[in-house]
Amino acid sequence: MRKRGKRYIAAAKDLPSGPVSLSEAVKKVKSFPPIKFDQTVNCVVWLGIDPKQSDQIIRGSVSLPNGVGKSKKVVAFCEDSDVEAAKQAGAIEAGIDELVKKITGGWADFDVAIASPKVMGKVGRLGKVLGPQGKMPSPKNGTVTQDIFTAIKEFAAGKIEFKNDAGGNVHAVVGKLSFDENKLVENIQAFVALIKKMKPVSSKGTYIKKLTISATMSPGVQIDTTEK
Secondary structure: OOOOOHHHHHHHHOOOOOOEOHHHHHHHHHHOOOOOOOOEEEEEEEEOOOOOOHHHOOEEEEOOOOOOOOOOOEEEEOOHHHHHHHHHHOOOEEEOHHHHHHHHOOOOOOOEEEEOHHHHHHHHHHHHHHOOOOOOOOHHHOOEOOOHHHHHHHHHOOOEEEEOOOOOEEEEEEEEOOOOHHHHHHHHHHHHHHHHHOOOOOOOOOOEEEEEEEEOOOOOEEEOOOOO
8 A cells, every 4th residue: 555645644634525616626736735846737537438348438639728737758650751840840759660660679768659640550560569658659549640740749749648547537637736726727627528528429327427636746636527
């Protein structure tokens, strides 16, 4: 069992007795005792889906209205003619044969991989390497696209990817604790609105079962999912 520090334990004692409004939840998370770094704010949505059913998988990407306060290292799998433009768009590495070879050799110092559909035949060889890292390009989360330059810019600027886990939970970074309250509220609203739109037709019963936000070193605060 993970051992909690005194600061966390003290914050946990100050949690609301039940779910609160989104604005109240943000205020509460920001009110916890501060630490020496700017904490990341995370949002977790517990969904009424069956993760074992392929038609109920929730997966995608989104650019939040106020960003997330962190840039990402992006690589681009593309044809040689697009390498220079890809790097100008923000890719730290671009190309196909040499890039595949470099990653096969163990290099993994990047956060997101974007790919043009034209080169996916070669990128497929990296499935066993990038798959376990969660970096394999996929059309479902917008990392395999004809418009790789726009995708590079968006992901480099902090566009987030998400996918439900085995328990039906979707985790997402929604900003930094230093953000103004209204900016965090707007980001969380945008993320949850997208999740609602993605409700699978085959999902029955309550879709959003629980919604919680927390900072890196804080306990979670539950949000009232019936709030309009």
